[in-house]
Amino acid sequence: MIVTTKELFTQAYGKYAVGAYNINNLEQTIGLFRGNLGKAGSNDEPTNPAKSAPFIIQISRGARSYSDKRFLEALIRTAEDVFPEAIFAVHLDHGTEEVCYDCIESGFYSSVMIDASHESFEDNIAITRRVVERAHERGISVEAELGMLGGVEEDIEVSAEHACLTDPDQAVEFVERSGCDSLAVAIGTSHGAYKFTGNQGLHFDRIQAIQDLLPGFPLVMHGSSSVPKEWVERINAAGGQLPNTSGVPEKDYLPAAKLGVTKVNIDTDGRLVWCAIHREVFRDKPADFDLRTAGKPFMAAYAEFITKKNEALGSAGQLEAVRAALSGVNA
Numbered sequence: 001m002i003v004t005t006k007e008l009f010t011q012a013y014g015k016y017a018v019g020a021y022n023i024n025n026l027e028q029t030i031g032l033f034r035g036n037l038g039k040a041g042s043n044d045e046p047t048n049p050a051k052s053a054p055f056i057i058q059i060s061r062g063a064r065s066y067s068d069k070r071f072l073e074a075l076i077r078t079a080e081d082v083f084p085e086a087i088f089a090v091h092l093d094h095g096t097e098e099v100c101y102d103c104i105e106s107g108f109y110s111s112v113m114i115d116a117s118h119e120s121f122e123d124n125i126a127i128t129r130r131v132v133e134r135a136h137e138r139g140i141s142v143e144a145e146l147g148m149l150g151g152v153e154e155d156i157e158v159s160a161e162h163a164c165l166t167d168p169d170q171a172v173e174f175v176e177r178s179g180c181d182s183l184a185v186a187i188g189t190s191h192g193a194y195k196f197t198g199n200q201g202l203h204f205d206r207i208q209a210i211q212d213l214l215p216g217f218p219l220v221m222h223g224s225s226s227v228p229k230e231w232v233e234r235i236n237a238a239g240g241q242l243p244n245t246s247g248v249p250e251k252d253y254l255p256a257a258k259l260g261v262t263k264v265n266i267d268t269d270g271r272l273v274w275c276a277i278h279r280e281v282f283r284d285k286p287a288d289f290d291l292r293t294a295g296k297p298f299m300a301a302y303a304e305f306i307t308k309k310n311e312a313l314g315s316a317g318q319l320e321a322v323r324a325a326l327s328g329v330n331a
């Protein structure tokens with residue numbers, strides 16, 4: 001069942017984070033739904049309530065043009081039929097103004113992200129405000145971004161690093177004037193597989209300062225992949241050449257969630273799972289050329305990965321409470 005992002009945030013705020021996972025193709029979509037229902041091996045397995053979670057499917061502009069945006073919509077609609085127990089929202093990831101309007105008009109999306117964080121503060125507010133007006137008319141919520149995520153490298157001076165973090169006072173003004181429903185904040189993370197080379201990590205003091213000024217307002221953490229060593233090692237053991245880096249430690253997800261980080265964006269880790277499984281299959285079965293030989297173990301591994309991620313986010317086991325709350329019954 002597709003629900004609004006707002007409904008999921010209301011249930012999760014301050015207790016756990018909702019995983020927001022990007023999709024690009026069929027296998028990823030099936031693995032995602034299975035994982036959020038605690039079904040490791042097949043669609044037909046019974047749902048495991050202790051491992052089931054509400055979730056957000058994210059579609060980036062790149063994903064929309066990789067195949068055709070209509071394929072993704074059809075995949076999600078079909079998954080909704082195949083997995084009727086699932087409760088999820090559909091979100092545009094890193095939208096431009098034009099793509100936000102396209103998603104809003106489509107009537108398919110629960111929420112859109114307008115990413116005007118590279119614009120000036122005033123322009124970011126003005127652009128976000130325009131998107132908010134169009135989205136709210138259709139009951140769609142809007143995520144905006146303030147502050148700059150970037151490569152947080154050891155050789156960047158602390159002051160430069162801090163200059164990129166979201167300013168708490170600006171965040172209050174931004175939320176008030178733009179009318180956005182959630183805010184992506186720069187709190188030390190960056191996109192991709194190469195996040196931290198040393199002891200950097202989340203700036204909890206900054207998250208706390210933002211929450212103090214915006215209590216109850218959902219914050220979003222982009223660049224939340226943890227770049228697990230296990231997957232990097234498997235990729236490299238199968239011929240890959242990924243450098244030794246790290247991401248956001250999974251143990252940091254829940255403490256961040258308690259401070260209002262209600263949506264945690266994860267894409268890179270899923271790509272690592274895809275890469276490892278496919279490399280291993282090609283290494284171990286050089287005479288095989290059936291795409292299903294890699295597709296099957298990938299769907300299973302991706303499902304297991306999602307279930308584990310949800311455990312770290314605290315969303316695993318929350319699905320029935322969300323269902324009860326949404327149908328007006330006390331959980």
Ligand code: G3H
Pocket residue numbers: 022060061062063093094191267268
């Ligand atoms: O933040 C970016 C997401 O990882 C989506 O990546 O634009 O390559 O689909 P993409």
Ligand code: 13P
Pocket residue numbers: 022093094190191192193221222223224225226265266267268269
């Ligand atoms: P990662 O690159 O850390 O997975 O972040 C994904 C993201 O923020 C999508 O918006």
Ligand code: ZN
Pocket residue numbers: 094191222223265
């Ligand atoms: Zn992002």
